[in-house]
Amino acid sequence: MSNSIKLRGLLVLFCLVLSVLALGPTLMKDSLPNWWKNAFDPIHLGLDLQGGMHLVLGVEVDKAVESRLDSVVDQTESLLRDEDVIFKRIERKSDDRMVITVYDADAGAEVDALIQENFPNLEPMTLDASGGYIEKNYRFSDQEIANIKDYAVRQALETMRNRVDQFGLSEPVLQRQSDNRILIQLPGVKDPQRAIDLLGKTARLEFKMVDESADIQQALQGNLKPGTKVLYEHRVDPMTKKATENPLVVFEKTALTGDLLADAQVRIDTRFNEPYVAIEFNAVGAQRFDQITAANVGKRMAIVLDDTIYSAPNIRERISGGSAQISGSFTEQEATDLAIVLRAGSLPAPVKILEDRTVGPSLGHDSISKGVNSVVIGAVLVVLMMLLYYRGAGLVANVALALNLLFIMAMLTLFKATLTLPGLAGIVLTVGMAVDANVLIFERVREELRHGKSARVAIDAGFAKAFVTIVDANITTLIAALVLFQFGTGPVKGFAVTLSVGIIASMFTAIFVSRLIFDLVLEGRQVKKLSI
Amino acid sequence: MQLIKPDINVDFVGKRNMAFVLSIVLILIGIGSLIVKGGPNYGVDFAGGTLVQVRFEQNTTAGEIKKALIPNVLDNATVQQFGDDANEYLIRAQESDSGLQGLRSQILDALEPVYGAGTVDMRRIEMVGPQVGQELRKQGLMAILYAMIGILAYITWRFEFRFAVGAIVALVHDVLLTLGAFSLFGKEIDLPIIAAFLAIIGYSLNDTIIVYDRIRENMGKYHGSGVPLTVNRSINETLSRTILTSGTTLLVVLALFLFGGGVIHNFAFALLIGVLVGTYSSIFVASPILIAWQEKTAGKSAP
Numbered sequence: 001m002s003n004s005i006k007l008r009g010l011l012v013l014f015c016l017v018l019s020v021l022a023l024g025p026t027l028m029k030d031s032l033p034n035w036w037k038n039a040f041d042p043i044h045l046g047l048d049l050q051g052g053m054h055l056v057l058g059v060e061v062d063k064a065v066e067s068r069l070d071s072v073v074d075q076t077e078s079l080l081r082d083e084d085v086i087f088k089r090i091e092r093k094s095d096d097r098m099v100i101t102v103y104d105a106d107a108g109a110e111v112d113a114l115i116q117e118n119f120p121n122l123e124p125m126t127l128d129a130s131g132g133y134i135e136k137n138y139r140f141s142d143q144e145i146a147n148i149k150d151y152a153v154r155q156a157l158e159t160m161r162n163r164v165d166q167f168g169l170s171e172p173v174l175q176r177q178s179d180n181r182i183l184i185q186l187p188g189v190k191d192p193q194r195a196i197d198l199l200g201k202t203a204r205l206e207f208k209m210v211d212e213s214a215d216i217q218q219a220l221q222g223n224l225k226p227g228t229k230v231l232y233e234h235r236v237d238p239m240t241k242k243a244t245e246n247p248l249v250v251f252e253k254t255a256l257t258g259d260l261l262a263d264a265q266v267r268i269d270t271r272f273n274e275p276y277v278a279i280e281f282n283a284v285g286a287q288r289f290d291q292i293t294a295a296n297v298g299k300r301m302a303i304v305l306d307d308t309i310y311s312a313p314n315i316r317e318r319i320s321g322g323s324a325q326i327s328g329s330f331t332e333q334e335a336t337d338l339a340i341v342l343r344a345g346s347l348p349a350p351v352k353i354l355e356d357r358t359v360g361p362s363l364g365h366d367s368i369s370k371g372v373n374s375v376v377i378g379a380v381l382v383v384l385m386m387l388l389y390y391r392g393a394g395l396v397a398n399v400a401l402a403l404n405l406l407f408i409m410a411m412l413t414l415f416k417a418t419l420t421l422p423g424l425a426g427i428v429l430t431v432g433m434a435v436d437a438n439v440l441i442f443e444r445v446r447e448e449l450r451h452g453k454s455a456r457v458a459i460d461a462g463f464a465k466a467f468v469t470i471v472d473a474n475i476t477t478l479i480a481a482l483v484l485f486q487f488g489t490g491p492v493k494g495f496a497v498t499l500s501v502g503i504i505a506s507m508f509t510a511i512f513v514s515r516l517i518f519d520l521v522l523e524g525r526q527v528k529k530l531s532i
Numbered sequence: 533m534q535l536i537k538p539d540i541n542v543d544f545v546g547k548r549n550m551a552f553v554l555s556i557v558l559i560l561i562g563i564g565s566l567i568v569k570g571g572p573n574y575g576v577d578f579a580g581g582t583l584v585q586v587r588f589e590q591n592t593t594a595g596e597i598k599k600a601l602i603p604n605v606l607d608n609a610t611v612q613q614f615g616d617d618a619n620e621y622l623i624r625a626q627e628s629d630s631g632l633q634g635l636r637s638q639i640l641d642a643l644e645p646v647y648g649a650g651t652v653d654m655r656r657i658e659m660v661g662p663q664v665g666q667e668l669r670k671q672g673l674m675a676i677l678y679a680m681i682g683i684l685a686y687i688t689w690r691f692e693f694r695f696a697v698g699a700i701v702a703l704v705h706d707v708l709l710t711l712g713a714f715s716l717f718g719k720e721i722d723l724p725i726i727a728a729f730l731a732i733i734g735y736s737l738n739d740t741i742i743v744y745d746r747i748r749e750n751m752g753k754y755h756g757s758g759v760p761l762t763v764n765r766s767i768n769e770t771l772s773r774t775i776l777t778s779g780t781t782l783l784v785v786l787a788l789f790l791f792g793g794g795v796i797h798n799f800a801f802a803l804l805i806g807v808l809v810g811t812y813s814s815i816f817v818a819s820p821i822l823i824a825w826q827e828k829t830a831g832k833s834a835p
Contacts, residue, residue, distance in 0.1 A: 354664045358654075362587075370793035371796070373791050377787040378787035378788065382784060421796055425728075428784050436780075439777050473738045473741040480734040483678045483730075488671070488675055488727065489723070492675070492726055499734070
């Protein structure tokens with residue numbers, strides 16, 4: 001055997017062994033030694049094949065800027081009071097401006113100085129307002145706004161990751177996409193609605209005092225004292241399961257927020273066998289909670305999550321030590337989810353679901369079996385056709401086709417690519433086109449034989465002439481596939497991957513492996529007639 | 533075995549004007565259908581909206597599902613049977629607002645009292661916001677455009693510019709015809725269909741390049757015999773390969789179309805049309821363009 005054949009044979013053998021090694025964990029999950037399973041992952045199935053959720057969430061970053069400004073307004077107000085600056089009004093206007101109205105230029109200068117000292121990233125702007133007042137306007141610099149937005153998305157991503165981690169899924173994907181978008185993929189999630197509820201909660205926990213003196217009927221008609229607002233207490237009757245919304249008037253000023261939590265756990269109240277959430281404040285929170293409860297004994301405090309009151313217990317005594325509980329009419333799962341979002345922290349801004357694709361496991365299973373079936377049926381038909389048409393050479397083409405499929409699957413595992421439904425379709429298409437290169441070669445060989453060339457010469461010439469055509473034809477298809485990969489999303493990308501991999505594999509098998517088989521057959525023999 | 537005799541010589545080039553007329557008529561029918569229907573029938577991916585695939589334990593009808601859904605959940609939902617069995621349906625709605633993030637539980641809450649708890653399986657949900665849909669549409673179009681530019685550049689480099697023009701005209705022809713067929717048959721265009729369109733481009737091109745390659749080779753060989761004759765000879769010489777490869781590809785795509793399952797049905801449909809049209813166009817569109825180009829430039833340079 002010539003050296004060239006030996007070398008080429010070794011290369012093909014190497015690819016073969018590598019492919020079998022790579023595919024082992026996919027085909028036989030359990031019966032393999034550990035080193036094998038550790039070295040190669042099984043083929044990664046897309047969500048459309050294994051079932052799961054694909055979510056794109058948009059973080060409403062403008063809201064983060066607003067709420068940041070709101071807290072600056074709050075802080076400035078108490079600052080102005082502490083420093084005895086006389087001002088008429090302080091408010092947030094048109095989303096991104098803080099406006100402080102003062103009576104004279106002296107007060108204006110004082111305000112400017114204070115802001116300059118405490119909030120250097122605010123840009124001042126002074127206007128003469130009507131009635132002789134002076135309006136001091138401040139806004140965040142563009143740089144600062146960009147920072148706040150960026151931070152909001154990063155914090156949202158972090159919070160989401162914490163929540164998903166506690167959800168107990170095997171391979172979740174969380175990624176920041178362009179600008180304010182977050183991509184979340186949850187393979188194999190059992191209860192999609194629960195996942196969405198859990199992810200979408202802003203989870204801003206606040207403690208607000210209830211205004212007992214307010215007339216609830218008046219308040220519902222919109223006659224509210226300044227600084228108070230109406231929130232609803234959500235109650236589910238444990239017997240009838242009927243939900244009721246009970247309005248309460250609370251003070252807008254937040255006594256304490258959930259940022260100061262250290263932990264949240266589900267406990268069961270043994271008296272009524274009802275779950276509740278036990279929360280634990282950190283040192284700062286515990287101190288504040290202590291002060292608030294001491295100052296408000298006998299009054300009701302509303303526990304508010306995302307503008308819904310969970311419970312509004314009476315403060316019977318001063319609570320030191322920093323633990324409290326949120327009871328409400330929870331099911332155990334609701335209590336668990338509440339504890340999860342409280343532990344994971346709140347979102348800095350609300351999120352919106354921009355895209356939601358969920359495939360149930362049963363459908364994914366159907367898709368795989370149908371997809372694989374059609375690959376097998378298609379491949380069998382092609383194999384039969386090639387055998388019928390080219391006889392012996394058809395057998396060579398079929399070997400190349402089988403290797404082609406093997407290499408495609410192996411490359412998918414080696415590149416850790418994801419196999420999707422359109423990806424399966426890509427493989428089907430490749431099977432159809434894979435024999436094309438061999439057909440081109442065989443047709444050329446037939447032509448040469450018709451011109452009366454000997455078997456060996458005809459093979460040489462056939463391969464040589466077909467080579468250029470094969471390369472040109474495949475590279476153009478490869479260009480299309482690569483563009484798809486670069487600009488495509490989701491299913492398009494999955495298709496592009498298998499198509500590109502398929503083209504590369506089929507060029508290798510058709511040109512290299514087929515040639516090797518012919519050379520092996522012709523080696524040292526005087527072949528008079530080719531079966532082609 | 534041989535399907536095509538080696539000395540075959542069908543006068544493809546002579547029938548090119550007939551083919552041009554046929555192509556133009558088919559494209560016009562497709563465009564007409566697109567205009568009548570007010571543009572392509574975009575699926576959830578591109579138009580935004582919600583699609584839910586539901587399977588029931590017992591057989592039911594679209595009307596019954598609508599009756600259960602419409603007063604409670606969705607006003608303008610369409611319900612359509614999915615696959616061959618009367619227990620699986622697609623529910624489509626225009627809503628995609630995140631206010632509807634409770635949609636799946638709302639639909640379940642509306643259906644379960646009618647069909648019984650635990651008998652309704654939500655197999656697939658796709659919700660795409662309008663903004664995302666618009667972006668995906670733009671990306672899809674850009675992908676097709678960039679692919680065409682890349683191909684144009686490669687063919688110009690490997691062959692000549694006029695070959696590239698022929699190939700691109702054939703591609704546009706194929707995509708237009710497939711688009712027209714989608715509109716005529718009332719099928720939806722979604723993200724995987726863009727992938728199918730690009731596969732069609734790839735396949736059609738594959739076919740075209742192989743004929744071109746032979747034309748290029750033969751132009752050197754039979755220099756004196758004129759472009760139309762050379763083109764015709766080249767098409768005939770590659771005919772058996774064209775038929776065999778298209779045959780095998782059609783076989784597998786047909787297998788995909790018949791056995792691939794409902795989710796991939798439209799995708800397989802696009803490929804099916806694409807393979808047929810792609811084969812036709814490499815013979816009757818891409819190659820004759822070379823002749824037309826030749827005649828045009830010859831006419832110009834003549835005094």
